[in-house]
Amino acid sequence: MNVSFKPDGRYFGAQARDKGVLQASVFDINIGKPVADAIIQILERKENGEETVIEELRTDNSGQSPEIELNSPPVDLSLQPETEVKPYAEYTLRISRSGFETKQIDGVQIFSDSTALQNVDLYPLESTENPTEEIIIKPHTLWGDFPPKIPEDDVKPLPPETGFVVLDQVVIPEYIVVHDGAPDDNSAPNYYILYKDYIKNVASSEIYSTWPDATIRANVLAIISFTLNRVFTEWYRSKGKNFTITSSTAYDHAFFFGRNYFKSISNIVDEVFANYITRPGIRQPLFTQYCDGKRVTCPKWMSQWGSKTLGDRGYSTIDILRNYYGSNIYLTGASKVSGVPSSYPGTNLTIGSRGNAVRTIQNQLNAISKNYPAIPKVVADGVYGAKTAESVKMFQKIFGLNQTGIVDYPTWYKISDVYVAVTKLAELT
Numbered sequence: 476m477n478v479s480f481k482p483d484g485r486y487f488g489a490q491a492r493d494k495g496v497l498q499a500s501v502f503d504i505n506i507g508k509p510v511a512d513a514i515i516q517i518l519e520r521k522e523n524g525e526e527t528v529i530e531e532l533r534t535d536n537s538g539q540s541p542e543i544e545l546n547s548p549p550v551d552l553s554l555q556p557e558t559e560v561k562p563y564a565e566y567t568l569r570i571s572r573s574g575f576e577t578k579q580i581d582g583v584q585i586f587s588d589s590t591a592l593q594n595v596d597l598y599p600l601e602s603t604e605n606p607t608e609e610i611i612i613k614p615h616t617l618w619g620d621f622p623p624k625i626p627e628d629d630v631k632p633l634p635p636e637t638g639f640v641v642l643d644q645v646v647i648p649e650y651i652v653v654h655d656g657a658p659d660d661n662s663a664p665n666y667y668i669l670y671k672d673y674i675k676n677v678a679s680s681e682i683y684s685t686w687p688d689a690t691i692r693a694n695v696l697a698i699i700s701f702t703l704n705r706v707f708t709e710w711y712r713s714k715g716k717n718f719t720i721t722s723s724t725a726y727d728h729a730f731f732f733g734r735n736y737f738k739s740i741s742n743i744v745d746e747v748f749a750n751y752i753t754r755p756g757i758r759q760p761l762f763t764q765y766c767d768g769k770r771v772t773c774p775k776w777m778s779q780w781g782s783k784t785l786g787d788r789g790y791s792t793i794d795i796l797r798n799y800y801g802s803n804i805y806l807t808g809a810s811k812v813s814g815v816p817s818s819y820p821g822t823n824l825t826i827g828s829r830g831n832a833v834r835t836i837q838n839q840l841n842a843i844s845k846n847y848p849a850i851p852k853v854v855a856d857g858v859y860g861a862k863t864a865e866s867v868k869m870f871q872k873i874f875g876l877n878q879t880g881i882v883d884y885p886t887w888y889k890i891s892d893v894y895v896a897v898t899k900l901a902e903l904t
Contacts, residue, residue, distance in 0.1 A: 495547040495563075495585035497593065497735075498875075499532070499540040501570060504596035507896055508846045509538025510572055513597070517545070518567040526567055537849050537873045542590070550587040553683040556769040556780045561618055562586065562683065570595050582612030583735050589684040590738035592875060610733035616681045616767070617779070622725040623771040629762045629800075630754075631708045645760060647749050648706055649814030653730050654718040658711060665718050666732055669892070674698055674744050675736040677728040682779060684737035687786030693795040695743050696806065697763040697777055698728060700752040703809070704762040738875055745876065745885035749809045752796060763800060815891040824882035828859040836882055839894040840866050846897050847873055 501513040517530040532540040545566060552562035564585045571577040575597040585591050600606065613619060651673040656663025668676070674695065682694045705711070705720045705727070712719075722730040751760040768778025777799035785795045797804055812818065816839075820832040834857040844850040844866075850873070851866045864880035871878045874889055882890070 493547050493549050493587040494544040495587050496542050496590040497545055497566070497583070497585060498542045498590065499534070499568065499570070499593040499595055501534050501538045501540075501572070501595045501597060503575070504598055509536070510534060510575065510597060511536045511538060513538070513570055513572040513575075513595075515540050515595075516569040516571075517543070518569060520565070520567070535849070537847050539873065545585050547585045547587040550685055553586055553685045554783075556617075556767075561614075563615065563618075568593060568595070570597065572597060575599055577607045579607065579609045580612065580733060580735075581609065582614075584612070584615060584679075586683065586685055586737070591735045592738055592741060593735040612734045613729075613731050615683075616724065616729045617683065621729060622723070623766060624764050624773075624776075625725050626764065627762060629764065630757055631704065631710070631759060631762060633708070633759070644811065645703055645707055645751065645758075645809045647703075647809045647812040648719075651702065651706075651720060652718040653732075654711075654716070654721045655730070655732060656721065657723045658714075658716060658721055658726060666730075668730075671744055671748050671892070673730065674702065674748060675741050676730055676734060677702075678740045678744065679736035680729040680731050680734065682740075683783075684739045686783050688739075688743070689790060689792045689795060690782045690786030691740060691743055692747065692792040693777070693782050693786075694765070694779060695740065696747060696750060696752055696792070696796065697765055699748065699750065700760040700763040701728065703751050703760040707759050741875060742877070742885070745889060748888070749812055750806050751809065752800065752804050753807055754801070754804055761800060761804065765799075812888065814895055815888065816895065817891070819884050819887045823884075824859055824887075825880070826859055826861065826864055829857055831857065833857045833859045833863070836867070836887070836890060837863060839890050840870060843870065843890070843893050843897055849873065 499515050501510040502508065503510050511534055513534040515532040516528045518526040519529045520526050530543060532543060534540050545564065547564040548560065548562055552558050552560055566583045566585060568580045568583055569577065578595055578597060583591065583593055648670050650667050651670050653666045653668055653673065654663055655666060677698050678695050682691060702720060721727045752763055753761050763777065765777035765779060766773035768780040782795050785798060793806065817835055824833055824836060834855050837853050837855040840850060841852050841855065844852050850869045851862065853863050853866050867882055867886065868878050868880040870890060871886060874893065876886055876889060
């Protein structure tokens with residue numbers, strides 16, 4: 476393989492044979508509808524610093540581009556910490572559509588043997604003074620230089636010790652308010668991010684999508700537990716702040732507004748988003764801190780590269796977590812998910828299923844199909860037949876889920892999320 480790198484680790488993809496996959500989805504930010512016929516130019520930086528358009532894609536009526544393979548560094552580079560070469564390629568996306576601003580996203584990360592998903596929100600021209608918006612994605616934390624976490628207690632004091640009001644149970648929030656800076660940086664903006672999108676963003680920024688499945692799950696659960704501890708204890712709000720969490724790695728997790736995330740990570744988050752790590756005798760999610768384990772060591776926390784080694788050795792997710800956080804930790808689930816009309820019925824819905832849960836899904840899919848016409852409408856009769864399965868399968872295709880035609884736990888909540896979004900937007904228009 477003939478691969479060319481610059482001394483700073485930059486990779487020039489045209490000189491390698493390994494491939495990663497990219498798919499973009501484009502939305503009208505004001506009404507949440509997919510934007511058809513948007514043009515997506517993919518630009519690659521050459522050795523002389525110039526950027527050249529290497530591909531041009533167009534979105535369909537679901538706002539999605541075709542999947543496209545792009546050159547990327549060898550996958551082995553993301554499987555070992557001792558590398559002087561960046562393990563991912565970076566591309567620039569330029570998205571345009573008549574009547575909308577043009578958006579440029581610099582630093583979209585592509586790993587070999589991995590699918591990158593890039594969501595793009597466009598402002599209609601009449602609602603913005605800027606004809607072009609640029610987003611610059613920072614390097615991945617395992618490659619770039621970021622401050623290490625300042626240690627905190629892994630179990631926080633609760634009333635009556637603090638006197639602050641906290642939740643009486645662990646609840647999955649609908650949104651996370653992310654302060655894009657250190658806690659006392661009053662100039663930093665706040666972003667309202669859907670909870671699952673926040674977890675996907677952080678996990679894609681802090682671990683590699685090419686790692687073993689058990690390792691990814693362990694790290695995602697650590698991110699979730701850490702985040703839910705901030706939510707449960709109202710850590711920053713109790714200090715007079717107007718946000719849930721920060722994007723500073725010294726205090727919380729890396730969050731990069733507008734970045735792409737990865738399908739392998741996204742699917743796992745959709746499966747485990749309501750689970751968290753805790754210990755006997757405490758009400759709160761464990762404050763699961765971690766470090767990379769190479770540039771920074773943390774004997775009492777999880778090592779990210781160490782968790783990767785354990786995954787390579789065949790450790791299960793819970794065994795990886797117990798190796799770092801103690802043999803008495805266990806996984807449990809939140810009793811409530813905010814912002815959804817009804818909870819998962821407890822069993823998968825498939826051909827032959829009947830009842831109110833099926834009717835709920837049929838009604839929700841019909842509402843979603845107004846914004847996503849590729850999803851076939853169905854008769855809401857409470858009977859899960861072949862047409863309902865076909866509609867579910869198309870929904871799964873559009874939203875990056877496994878195309879089984881079965882409403883499992885991830886599909887139920889994804890349908891709920893999209894249904895809530897389109898109905899809220901319908902009320903505003």
